[in-house]
Amino acid sequence: MARKVIISCAVTGSIHTPSMSPHLPVTPDEIAEQAIAAAEAGAAILHLHARDPQNGRPSADPAVFMRFLPLIKQATDAVINITTGGSSLMTLEERLAAALAAEPEMCSCNMGSMNFGLFPALDKRKDWKHEWEPQMLEATRAGIFRNTFADIEGILKRLGVDCGTRFEFECYDVGHLYNLAHFRDRGLVSGPIFVQFVFGVLGGIGADPENLMHMKRIADKLFGSDYHFSVLAAGRHQMPIASMAAAMGGNVRVGLEDSLYIAPGELAKSNAEQVRRIRTILEGLSLEIATPAEAREILALKGADRVAF
Template structure:
C-alpha cells in the first residue's frame, strides 16, 4: 500500500557546501554521479541535482547538468529532479534551460520570493513563476513545489486556479532556511494542515530540515505518512560534531527508521507511479 512506501530524495550537493566545509561533498559531475549511484544502490528513490562551475561555485550551466544526468542515467534508474535555483540573480531562461533540454521527470519550483540567509533576496517573481509553470507543463516535467513559508502554498493554489498547474501537486516543505520557517515540527504540521484544508488528500508531500532540524523533521515526516529528503545540500553532519562521510549514511538512516515503522523506501518505479511521472529523453540543443 502506498501509505507504507516512503519516497526518499537525496540532495547530494546543493549550491553552497565546499570541500573546506566537508571533504566528502561531491562537486564535479563524476563525483556527484558516483555518489548518486551509491545512494540508489542503498535505496534512494529520487536524486535532486545541483551542479557547480569550474571553481566549484553554484551554476545553472546546462553542460555539467547534462554530464551528471548522462552519467547517472547510464548506470541506474533513479528519478531525476533538477534544480531551477542553482544561483541568485540569474535570467529566467538560464534557470529553465536544464530541464527544458534534459527532460528530467521532475524539477524544483520555488514558490515565492524570500529574504535568503538574512543577506540577499532569493527572487521568484510572478513573471518567472508563470513562465516556469507553463514551460514545465509543456515539457511534461512535474514541478516539486518548494515551500519555505505558508504564503508559498497560496501561490501554488493561485496558479492551480489559473490553470497553469494541473494534477495533484507535490510539495517539498523546506524548513530551517534562514529567512524561512524554522525547522520545528509544529511548523511542519501547520503547512501540512494548510494543504489539507484546501486540497483534501489530493496532493503529495515531502519534508526536510536544514542543519540541526534534520532529524526532528525526518522522524515527523515518517510518522505523518509523508516522504523525506536528506543529503549534504541540507546538512553535512550525521550527528552533532560528526561529519557524514557519504550521502549514503543519510539514506541508510532513513531506511532503518522507516523499517521500524513498518514502512519501506519506494523504488524509482514505484515513485514514478505514485507521483505520475513521465520518463523522457533529452532534446537537442
C-alpha cells in the first residue's frame, strides 16, 4: 500500500478537567458526538476514555463506556481504541475492565511504570468547578503510573491473546522502546507493531525535535521495518511535533486529551477542529490520509465485526 498517514484522535482522556475547557466532552453523549465528528473529519482511530457523567471525573466503569461505544460504532467505521491507561489513580483491574468487556480492535498499552506529573496545572487556575479536580492533580505529585513487566504480560495475554486485540504501544521515553523490544524478543508481541511516541508529559521525554529524531532512530534500530510509529505531543507542542513526525514518515495523534488548544491562547471548540487542522497540514505536505479500512490493513486489526459491543 502506498504510504498513508493514520490520524488518531484522543477524544477526552483523563488528564484535563472540566474547569480547563468548556469544550471537553464529559457525558457519554458528548463523547460520542465529538468522536463521530472527529471520524467524519478524517480520524481513522478514536482513542477513548470515559468520565463520570455527573462531574467529569475519569471513570473506569464499563457501563459508562457502553453508553457511547455502540453509538460510535453505529455511526462511523473508525477503529475504536480503548485505553488501558485510564488514570494513574486507578488500579490495574479498574483500568482493564472496560477493554475486557468490549474486546475492541485496539487498546493502548503504556510500556512501563513512570512518574506522571499533572500537578503543574494547579498553578494555572484557582477556580475549580469540582473539588476532585485539584485533588486529582495534586495526587500525581506523590503517585506513579504503574505498568510493571508482570502487568504488561497480563495485558498482552488477557487482551491480545484472549481477545484478539492489537495495541498502540505508548512509549514515553527511550527505555519504553527497549521494554517493547523485550516483549517482542520473547514472542509476546508480533508485528506490525504500532508505537506511539509520547512527548511532553512531566516524567517522560520532553517535546523537543531532537528527542523525536532520537526516538525514531532507536525504534528503527530495534524494530527495523516491522513497525509503524505515531506521535503525540502534549499542549502547545501538539501540532508542530506531529507535523514533523508526518514529514519523517510517521502517523499522528491529536485530540483534547493531548491539548485543549487550536492556536496560542485559543481553546479548540472540538476534537474535530484539531483533526481538520492536522489534516490540512498533512495534505499541504502532499500526504494521503488513511481511511479506517486502510488503517485496519496497515495494522492487521481483527475488524469491527469481532468486538463485543
